[in-house]
Amino acid sequence: MICGFSAFSRKRRTLRVMNLAVLPEYRRQGVASQLLLAMEEMAKLWGCKEMALEVRESNYGAQALYARFGFYKARRLGRYYSDGEAAFLMKARLPLRVHIQKNPT
Numbered sequence: 857m858i859c860g861f862s863a864f865s866r867k868r869r870t871l872r873v874m875n876l877a878v879l880p881e882y883r884r885q886g887v888a889s890q891l892l893l894a895m896e897e898m899a900k901l902w903g904c905k906e907m908a909l910e911v912r913e914s915n916y917g918a919q920a921l922y923a924r925f926g927f928y929k930a931r932r933l934g935r936y937y938s939d940g941e942a943a944f945l946m947k948a949r950l951p952l953r954v955h956i957q958k959n960p961t
Contacts, residue, residue, distance in 0.1 A: 860887040864895050871899035873909035876918075889954075892925055896952050906949050913942040922946050926953035 860878035864871055873895060878887045899907055910933065911918050919929075927946040936943035 860891055862891040862895055864898070866899075866902050866904060869903065869905040871895060871902065871904045871907045873907060876909070888921055889925075892921075892952065896950060899950055904950060906947055907952070908945065908947045910936060910943040910945055912937065913944060919944065919946070922948070924955045926955070 859882040861875070862873065862877075863875040864873050866872070876888060876891055878891075895907065907927070908930075909922070909927070911922065913932070925948060927948040929944045930947045931945045933943045933945055935941075
C-alpha cells in the first residue's frame with residue numbers, strides 16, 4: 857500500500873522537492889521524515905549541496921517538519937498559488953540536520 861510519495865528534480869547542485877504528500881491516516885508516523893531522508897540520499901548521489909522547496913504560508917505543520925530537518929525560510933513568495941496564497945521558499949544545506957524534540961519523562 858502506498859501511504860505517501862515524493863517528487864523531486866535536480867537543478868545544478870540543488871535537489872528541488874516538487875511534492876511531498878502523506879495520506880492523513882499515516883501522518884505523524886515518520887513517513888514524511890523517511891521520504892525526506894530518501895531524497896537526501898538521492899541528492900548525495902547527484903552531488904547536490906542543498907535541498908529547496910516551496911510550502912504554503914498556512915501549512916504550519918509542514919513548515920515545522922522541514923525546520924526540524926534544518927530547512928530555513930529563504931524568501932516569501934507572494935500570491936504563489938492559484939488561490940492567491942503566498943508560499944515560503946525553504947532551503948537546507950546538506951547533510952540535513954535532524955532536530956527531534958524528545959518528550960520529557
